[in-house]
Amino acid sequence: MANNAQIDSRHLVEQDLLGFIDQMPPLTLNEDILPLLRENFGATLQLQECPQAIEEVEAVRRTVPGRIGDPETGIVLYVPRKAGVIRGAILHMHGGGYVTGNAHVLIPAYRKLAMELDCAIVSVDYRLAPETRFPGAVEDCYAALAWLVGEAVALGVDRSRIGLMGESAGGGLAAALALLTRDRGEYELAFQHLIYPMIDDRTCVAEEPHPYAGEFVWTPQSNSFGWRCLLGSEPGGPDVSPYAAAARVTNLRGLPPTFINTGALDLFVDEDINYAQRLIRAGVPTELHVYPGAYHGFHFVADARSTQRAYSDSYDALRRALSANASR
Template sequence: MPIIVPPGLDPELVRVAELQPDLDYGRPQESRDALRRAYRISRALRGRNAPDDGLEVTDREIPARAGSPDIPVRIYARSGSEGPVPALLFFHGGGFVTGNLDTEDDRCREYARRTGVTVISVDYRLAPEHPFPCAFEDCYDALVWVAGHAAELGIDGERMAVGGTSAGGALTAAVTLASRDLGGPPVVYQMLLYPVIDHAMTSRSMKEFEATPGWHARNNVHMWRHYLGTDAPEKVSPYAAPAEAGDLTGLPPAYLMTIEFDPLRDEGLDFGRRLLAAGVSVQVHHLPGTFHGFDAAAPQSVVGRRALDEQCAVLARATGVKAE
């Protein structure tokens, strides 16, 4: 089934939507290779190699739990910052199957440049080679490591936020839940950007959007099969599918962004309603006329710039800094 540009899409996004590759997540390596090619082309067209943005950007590996490989991370810190400053752990999207430290490099740079918050992007292990709980463990272990090395990193361990896009949104919710459940490092804020939430795939938007640009229901089926395994039990851990969490009380405030033409839309909105019902302070922003990942695909569009402006503003407000 070919990708269909939905009627009602923001006019500025139509051409971008038409150019979105229809990746087949049933073939993980082919999807990874296609995304890498698309990323290289995008960077070349924008002429972005080593932007002069006043940041110190460091790639390093941090230790994981016993028996697991070290975790690659990329740290974005404003040059000359007088610490301690707040931190944001960020988890990229890619359906648990694709993505790396380059996937959200532009977004992480903008967060760090415009807020002064130190951003730590986590290159977690990918399915199907590394199914759940590998990605979750990497992300939670990164939170623990950052908290334990706050002084070395020049950050304030009492002002740590977590955030992520799509599958990274699921990992954000999972890490936040685990921090509460396990008595882990405190998380002061969670940013859930068009997040993966529910493995049941029974929502109206999941049934309706089988050929939307950016992400569609067919790939969602492949995603969960790769992440949970083909013999996954009907009841799964809330650290895999946050919709399975029965108790959402005691979680930190949240910002949740959902997208109109996105199969993940309704599960995200439902999670936002559940957070509100549990007494969690949550800002839900539903963006009409957009497709999944529009802000990464068209960052210079009016709606893309507005979305980034809002994310920087809520991150700054949540961590007590002033955004540019």
């Protein structure tokens, strides 16, 4: 039985990040509130379109074939309009605890990212839990990857420079998809870029949970709900697949170069640090950043110092990853 005692961590929060949590009412995530949460997903983000990005990057919503027996998968495709350039590409998975979120509310952010990195981006509208349990979401992401690889020439994408990226549950899906791709052996990935990834259901039942992590935004209660919805059973059981919870994998060899960042007050901080350590011990080139005073989702406070540092670190890593095989 996990000890859920938690120490007040407000005094550890970066000053620039306090306003965001003060404006957010406490949230008890459950199936009753889920429809409203989905309807209002992204409302607090207040993302603004960049006029230059609109001019330079086309964003198209469409569907691609699902895996055999699965429905079509929705995506948002971002392609810079400048022709004659062979680019790298990112397959992106949005966050939302596996139970909420969608790709289209993030169009302003990822159109701008495609412009700044001069890359193509495919953002996946995977099926959500509890309506679709594991492995539905990760299979949707695999289907989108298969489509991206198959259409690479038509999109002006270099197949040797395709990588994965995701935030929170999207980071968990990216990590799981990297494992699934390695094990199926159909495609090769250039990198995985994981932003405070949700990768270990056992955090829900830890004997000694982090006393200062998870007080804000994404709490232990929400975490248990998200995992329960995805798995269809209580988290922490003995037979959870690593394609659902990537931290469950026993062999990390052969995974692509990895970037992980997280906040020191994020509920996922211990699982993310542990995953980075295991990747390093498995011989996987790994870059890890932990930001003091930052809770889960701190990236949404755009003017905070920790957010600006995190974006700088992330963009720098993505630029390097997208250009790593350019001469091949």
